[in-house]
Structure formats: structure tokens, C-alpha cells
Amino acid sequence: MSLLQHWLESLDYDYQILPTCTHVQSPRSSCRECIDHCPEQAIFFKDGKPFIDTVKCTQCSHCIVACPVQAVEGFLPKRTVENNRLIVSNKDVISLKELLVYYQKQVTTIVFKDEDASAEWQEMIKSANESLCELGEAAFTIQFDKAVEETEQTMTRKELFSFWKKDVKNIAKEMAPAKWRFNQESLNLIKYYPDHQFIDFSLNTSACTLCKACEILCPKACIHLTDTHFTVAPEQCSNCSLCEDICPEQAISITSKISPVTQVNYWIRENACVSCEENFKTLDEDEHMCHACRKKKEFLFMQ
Structure with missing residues (x-):
């Protein structure tokens, strides 16, 4: 292992909400994906913006996967991928989004270390295969192998980082040490x-x-x-x-x-306003009053 890899592995980090969060962009945002998917209730609103309680946070990555604009920064947990097979157990159900991303990375087989799949996993696989059908793709292959063992190929933080973005050394040239993070943009489905x-x-x-x-x-x-x-x-x-x-x-x-x-x-059409006689832009070909005059008319009607 190179000095760079040792250094990368030794870094500590906390998940954080980025300025690209929709609540940062507008107080009218109704998005609650990170909060609703956090099993530890570690994400809360303060002054209209979400924050992560780093004491409660277990870095399960549910918030990273759930965020529609990739505004949660951090690492995904380790996964076991061997020969394009995703090794899983009933203890940890992987999200639909992550499964669909893995599929496009040629990981098309799911292998259970259990005798059967839990009801929650069965529902997730059903959803994934239905989505793949709508996307014109074949379904996941499902296998059961109690003898399968997690080997050196288990994806640690470093290996998972390399799986999503392979050339670590090139990234190092572009990023300051404080910026070492899993690239959450890789979850942009x-x-x-x-x-x-x-x-x-x-x-x-x-x-x-x-x-x-x-x-x-x-x-x-x-x-x-x-x-x-x-x-x-x-x-x-x-x-x-x-x-x-x-x-x-x-x-x-x-x-x-x-x-x-x-x-x-x-x-987009340009019509003449019947009230002020000015030209105005509209999507409605039958609209012949500009927005300002229409609002003025509504206000006078309310008085």
C-alpha cells in the first residue's frame, strides 16, 4: 500500500450538508429525503436548513443515497463485490438507487449469505427489477450461498472510493486534503x-x-x-x-x-394586453391581459 493510500485511510471525517442542498437554495423547499431516511434521527432543521448531529450519526449513508441533489458529503459503507457479484445479507438492505447504479457498473448478480431473502429484501429486489424492466434492462440474477465468505476483496473505504472513481492519484493532484470525500455525484442516477x-x-x-x-x-x-x-x-x-x-x-x-x-x-407567445395595451409574453394563446393588469384586477375585485 502506498503512502498516499495509508494517508487516505487514516483520514477522519464527518458527514456534512453541502450548500447545494435545496433548503440552502430556497426556504420554500419541501424536501425531507435525508431526514426521512435517517434511522438515527441524526438530521434536524435549524433556521430552515438541515444539519447533521455527528454524535448520533452512524455514517450509514442512507442520507447520501436519498438526497436527490447529492448535497450530503461522506463515504458509503463497505460493500463486498466479487466477480460482478454483490454479496449481501439480510442485515443490510441496499437502496433502490444504489442497486440501479451498481447494475450499470456491471454488478448484475446479488448473492445472499443467508438461506433466503428477507421480506424487505424481496420487496427491494422486486422494485429494482420492475425499474430495470422499465429501463429496458434484464433483471438482477439472485443467488444464495451460505458458504460465501468476505475476503480481502471486501470493499473498504479506500477500495470503494476506487470503485466509484478509479484514479486516486489524479484526484489527489486536484483536491486539498480537507476535500477527501466519497464522490456523492457518483450517485446521480x-x-x-x-x-x-x-x-x-x-x-x-x-x-x-x-x-x-x-x-x-x-x-x-x-x-x-x-x-x-x-x-x-x-x-x-x-x-x-x-x-x-x-x-x-x-x-x-x-x-x-x-x-x-x-x-x-x-x-411562448406575445399578445397585446387589452387593459394597458402593452405587449406581454404568455404560454396561453387565449390570455389577453398581462400578469400585472390581471393581478390589479384581482386585487380590486377583493376590495
């Missing part, structure tokens, strides 16, 4: 299945005012507005729901759904 999208995007064109808040705050840069089009790249969306949360008109709806990539494109 959408990049492993570029021909599919994991969400369905719906826009109420009558309600949208083209304010561009969704475009500005989208962590994955899925939404683009030009003078003539409102376009969405759904294959880039990781379902953080921030656009849905911050839309002042509640015009956006995001639902989980796997399907082949379908670009979303809305035509």
Missing part, C-alpha cells in the same frame, strides 16, 4: 440511464407567468426559457421538487415515472 427520464413534468400554461424562478433555481439546469420557448430536459431531473416548491403560481407538477426521454417544449 440519471447519468447512468441517459436514454430515460425518472419523472413526468407537467406545467399549467394558463397559470405560469414566465417569472423564470424555476429556471434560476433548478439544481440540475433542466429548465430553459428563451424569447420563444419554455423547454424542459426531463432526463436531467432528479425529482428534488424545488421548481414545484418555489413556483409562485403553483403551475408546476412533478411525479415519479420512468419512461423513454421525451423533450418538453412549450411555445
